[in-house]
Amino acid sequence: MVHTITFLPHNREIQVNDGEKLIRAAMDAGVHINASCGGEGVCGKCRVIIEAGTVEGGLSEQVSPEDRDKGVRLACRSTVTGDVTVRVPVESTIDASVLRQSYVPRRTARIQQKDLNDLKEAGLFLPPVEKIYIELPKPDNQDHLPDVTRLVSHLKLHHDEHRMTVSLPVIRKIPDVLREAEFRVTATMARPIIETGKTEIINVQPGDTTDYNYGIAMDIGTTTIYGQLIDLKTGEVLSDHGEFNGQISYGEDVISRIVFAEKGDGLDRLQRVVANTINTIINKIIKRAKVDPDNISAITLAGNTTMTQLFLKVNPRYIRRAPYVPASTLYPPIRAKDLGLDVEDHVTALVYPAVSSYVGGDIVAGVMGSGLYLDEPLTLFMDIGTNAEIVIGNRDWLACAACSAGPAFEGGGIKFGMRAAKGAIEDFSLDPVTWEPMLMTIGNVRPKGICGSGLIIMTAVMFELGLINNLGKFNRDLATDRLREDEGVWEYVLAWAEETQIDRDITLTEIDIENLIRAKGAIYSGCMTLLAEVGMGMQDIERIILAGGFGSYVDLEKAMTIGLLPEIDPEKVTFIGNSSLMGAKMSSLTNRIRRDVGEVTRSMTSFELSETPSYMDNYIAALFLPHTDLDQFPRLKARLANRSSKVN
């Protein structure tokens, strides 16, 4: 059920779902309400007056009985249960311009998840594994056909199958399975990747099991590994599970893992450990979906280049040594059991190819799974993290690069930075007169720190309202005690110690902002450099696809305001989530991707940014908010001009 909320004196309306918190509705409506406690209801600052309709809750000891009767409620404790009109008390000193402040609701990227039907509609469905039920004539004195020949001949004659091979483990099973099942069996046919290839009969099961045909998709992340169990008939994800990559005990990042792998039996150990994590996930998703492991026909895995080489026990030694070359980009299909995976003999593991040492199979999986490589619009594909990978192109060409953004987007190098977990400030609004903040935290609890998406929003808001300038420096003339200098570093107090979970003031420092600017500058200049190398510019980008955990939370408008993303209609930005897992899933569903991936990988031009001369110039030009060239951000430019004209 949807309710309409009207905020006064702004006279701004917003539709929200039943049960939404009033303060969230205000934030989404672009209505500022002072609130430093993240929505936990302790600061008592978010007082509003219900003028029509009712809300549920919203009371505390900070609201006196008289105020209650006047309709006063705490916005952070009020739950919307019907249409309501809410007045936000604005301090008398406030300029009316606040009320006219442009209304920019928080916009995150649309979710783009392709499924089996999309593939079928697009003509991209080539089943990788099919099951066929057959009833064979039994051998007798007049018919001595060997068992395998009997099976293969029948498939040729009655099912128009040709060019089949049968692997030894299946040959070993066939004689007993045929007789056990009175010669009524189901053959699992793994289709060739190239058209001229052979269909491999990978399993023969007693009776009719054609309804049970499953695949596993696995994302081997440096930190976390995710797996999905997929029904190959429907494309449905039957179960999924994630676990920390067991290799974490041997190093948090890829470099430390590589170093470990170089010593003694380090490589063997890391391979075993990651296989163990994968096996834990496989066992959980199989158990949860209650499927027979014998009906699992394939497993597709994707990961960055180092994770892929470690999993395949290919020493990643040269990935971290100039000139940084991986062993291989393409890997042949491999018997999953040979990799230590806890699946039946017949299961083949397909591992996504990489493009280079730093643009790995996870990115290729995203390019393939999103269908970007088949589409017309010029697309910018980004996976933003400590190492950000960028792909630009369309069905005609593809270029890619990786750039080291640093850990700012994950809260690293930020004084009160933290991962996107409970207590992280994830949304922010600023009163442009009093410079009081409005904070929202994950889980609506008192703040503990700042996560990456919150950092972007704060910086964007502060920049647009003039609290910081285009160099990321605070306007030191402003009259607020929230701005202060601490040990020579200027900072803004987001929450006072008593409003936090950590009993210290939580601040945003100029160093934090500088780190963010460096991070976004590295990425933006990476894109510009890639585009320049192919004779194009940011204005040519027609679509953005965001991958990775970060992409799902980022406020698109704010990311454009700080110059992380080029200015583009937010409608044209989509989010594919875990690209690695998504690509692995799509590969499980159609051979078309496996057929195309080799060619796509080969044709993807990989740029080593550090060796591309224009990169450093582009980087320095990007170390501003949003950029030295404001004309690249015409909408922002217009808003800034508008604000400036009002202020003056």
Next chain:
Amino acid sequence: MVHTITFLPHNREIQVNDGEKLIRAAMDAGVHINASCGGEGVCGKCRVIIEAGTVEGGLSEQVSPEDRDKGVRLACRSTVTGDVTVRVPVESTIDASVLRQSYVPRRTARIQQKDLNDLKEAGLFLPPVEKIYIELPKPDNQDHLPDVTRLVSHLKLHHDEHRMTVSLPVIRKIPDVLREAEFRVTATMARPIIETGKTEIINVQPGDTTDYNYGIAMDIGTTTIYGQLIDLKTGEVLSDHGEFNGQISYGEDVISRIVFAEKGDGLDRLQRVVANTINTIINKIIKRAKVDPDNISAITLAGNTTMTQLFLKVNPRYIRRAPYVPASTLYPPIRAKDLGLDVEDHVTALVYPAVSSYVGGDIVAGVMGSGLYLDEPLTLFMDIGTNAEIVIGNRDWLACAACSAGPAFEGGGIKFGMRAAKGAIEDFSLDPVTWEPMLMTIGNVRPKGICGSGLIIMTAVMFELGLINNLGKFNRDLATDRLREDEGVWEYVLAWAEETQIDRDITLTEIDIENLIRAKGAIYSGCMTLLAEVGMGMQDIERIILAGGFGSYVDLEKAMTIGLLPEIDPEKVTFIGNSSLMGAKMSSLTNRIRRDVGEVTRSMTSFELSETPSYMDNYIAALFLPHTDLDQFPRLKARLANRSSKVN
């Protein structure tokens, strides 16, 4: 050096090599000299007189000084060192016809061993594995090609190689090998079997190893396993070795092995045991030829259907149960290490396909390796043993069958039968007047028993001279104490107890002859049945290829006399030895065989003789010497008519 020996009064000349024993020369010349001791020189019966020239040795205490001066020597102890004229004393009672006895020297089959040059001349040479030495550019800041891509691209550009795959174990090696060898390496290219297939890079080695490229051929026999190490560049066999199949401890024949395999972990154990024997052989031939195991590129194995299934750990349970179907005939290439073979990771095992449960890969190997499937003449291919396999056909069609001949050819079921080992009577002549024998044993020692080839010769000679009739029964009217009845069974004394190693009279019994007739009848009628099924007869056979140990010893004329082989010019009979090993070797040398073998196996019509109605009639007709239809043996018929006219 060759010497001419003239035998008197026969006035028959023969050329023999320097160092030959005189008695062997006489046997080969068709000159009968009484001799029961097998050539050991103890019976003193083989007295001859040297009339011109000299021989070395030939003296013993049985030759008095006076006799010595007259030129008397023992033929079995005399070594030919120059031209010599020898008079054989003939007893006065002997009819002059003995001297006119038709001169039929012992004729064994010509050896047919194809080699690399034959393949090249016939246009059948398609190298299965080639090595290419390459010098790669090193990666640098401008060239980040991944290692595998670098290798593959170079092969494409500079060596006209296309459609390559690289397996994971090789990918694992490449980074270190490239750097260790300064990017100068040798790639081992395994060529596709079908033209549309891919070349697999199975190994990459530092430096230039193109001169070292080896293959292994292996015959997995029920009793014995033989291996050869082959230089793939020259086709030369560098070393070879045979060992008893370790499975013998679990049963002597295929049926007992199958029974063992059905119980508990019997199959696993038999697989391990045969792999162990093969490993012993591999290690010996590698060591003997002093080659680096890393330069071994392939292994090809052939064996009968049961041996093949046991080696591949495919339960052979249904081979011994009606309707006797094997699991498969064709097997895919298999990583040798997965089969427990002691070779490098990159070595692929190719296993010869079978046609049916009783016509196995050993026979197919013979058909392929001999080139029979490519030739014009209608050929009869036989591997004679307890189970005899027969293939008839040419490049247009092929039919095959197996028949159970019983163990007579290996000395089984024969009162004094033995394998072809030292002391076995292997050659025989008979004085048609005195009915005294002339025996030659393997190793020229006193006789211990009768081997298969000796049995055939005895039976043929006795039949042709009339000691036995066409039913294999002795002419009981003959005046010789060598013919006697013992416990109701008639027998001929080949050697008296004191002349033997076993201190018992060695005899040939009517039961022995009956067993031989059954054995040869089974085979001959098998051939007739096969031919009749395709509308042909024995007279259409243009060529015979004999395989197996037995074929190398058999006296062709005698085998035709008893009706084991059809009458054909002995020049048209060739012997290929161990067909299994030979075919495996040829497959190591050219892909043409591997390319053709699937089609050949499929097109080979397999007849189950026991279920072919005409077989029993043909069998009964063949239970005579040589056959009820003597017209099938025109040359023998003429000789018998000639003899009969003289006798009368």
